[in-house]
Structure formats: C-alpha cells, structure tokens
Amino acid sequence: MEEFIKLLTTSSSDDFVGLFIKAFAVLFAFLYLLYAVAASRQTQIMNDTFTTKMSPILSLVSFLQIIFAGILILVSLFLI
C-alpha cells in the first residue's frame, strides 16, 4: 500500500496526482453547486408546505450552501 502511494506521489507523478485532485475538485464543486441550488429551492418549497419557527433558519442554511458552492468553485479553479 505504502509503495503504491509512493509511486503515485513521487516527483515524476506529482503533476498527475495534482491534476487528478484539481479535476476532481472542479467537478465536485460544480456538482455541489447543482445540489445546493436544488436543496435551497426544495427547502423553500418544504417551508411553504409546512411552516415552523425554524423555517427562516433552514432557508438561510440552504442558501448559504449556494454561496459556499461558489467559493468552492473559485478555490478549485484557482487555488488547488
């Protein structure tokens, strides 16, 4: 196992691992954005269907995920 990890992370394969992680990060970030938008919209529908005192908090947390998804995309594109 250790040798396999070393093989992947030696200087010759550094770029490969970095590229893999970056590609994964970009893909995941965009998928997370899709999820966050769907979750936020659905939370709104759920709140409209059944309204409680917690509704504003739930909407806020769901909306914050969209902002976090945007930050994740920027991070994955420029910082990784």
Place this chain on the structure above:
Amino acid sequence: MPTLPPPSSDMSHSYLIRPDVHFTSQHKDEEVILVIRKHPITQLAWIVNSVVLLTLLLLVNGVFSQYLKGNQLLSINVFGLFFIFSYIWINFLLWYFTVGVVTNERIIDLDFYNLIYKEFSATTIRQVSDITTKIGGFFGSVLNFGDVFVKTEGFEQNIKFDDIPRPSEVVKIINILMRDTNAAGDEG
C-alpha cells in the same frame, strides 16, 4: 371525559402538541392539534453513517498527510466535509419535513421521500372509520414508538404514520377529536 392535552413538545421535536406551525391548504379556522415526526432513534442509520464518514476522513488525513501537498490535503478535507455536511443536511430536512399533522378538522400525512418527490395525503376527522396502532420490535417496545394506521370510509385515502412516538396517545387524541366532531355534527 378525556380532553385534549395542553401545548407541549418533547426534546426531539418529534411529538408536538398544539405547536405554532402552519401548512399549505390550512383552513382559516383550522387549528393544528398535533404534529408528529418519526422517532429520532429511527434516524440512527444516517447519523452512524455520518460518523463513519467523518472517521474515514480523519483516517485519510492520517494516511496521506505525508504524501500529499498541503493544499491538496486541505482540498480533500474541505470537499470531504462539504460532502458529509450535505448528506447530513438532506437527511435532516427529510426527517424534519416528513410529518403527520392532526388538526381539529383533518388528519394530514406529508411525506418527502427525497429532495424532489413529496406526497400530501389528507382526510377529514369525520371520515375516519378505524384507527390501528402497531408497536413492534425491541426498540419500539422500549422507546414507545410504532405505526398508526388511520382507515377511512369508502374509497377515501387511508393514512399511515410510520415509527412515530407515543402511538397510543396519538390514537387517544384522534378519538377525542372524532368524538367532538361527531358531537358537533349531531348538534348541528
């Protein structure tokens, strides 16, 4: 003669009497008497899964910390945590909004099976013909939770509340409402 209990809620928010909630299609004079969710113990599977995922993330940190660059490890942690949080959030929302509502007029079952599919079934108290409870299994007996099945007359919608806490008390409350509704109907 038994009467409806005063407003109260339990710690897990799965059995609420006369809570301050509103739902879609609520009538003007309709009062919410009872809101029930699945017993928290039935949510143990995704809670355990989340803990296992967090532990796996920690293990990944331990194993790969010496082989990966700082920013690569950080990104794995950030994305891992976001993934786990989204898993927890979806499951929490599904539990929170899948409710049974008993009002002074109707019994409503609101089911969210996933983020994009919901089911809303309702029947009037007057149409209820039979109520059955089922408490089974070790946890059900010890923690007092089970199913309540509300049968209605004719071809109307039957309603089933799964794994709800205090099923016997739910039946008692519905019986009181049925008695009051029938009494009001007789007087009218």
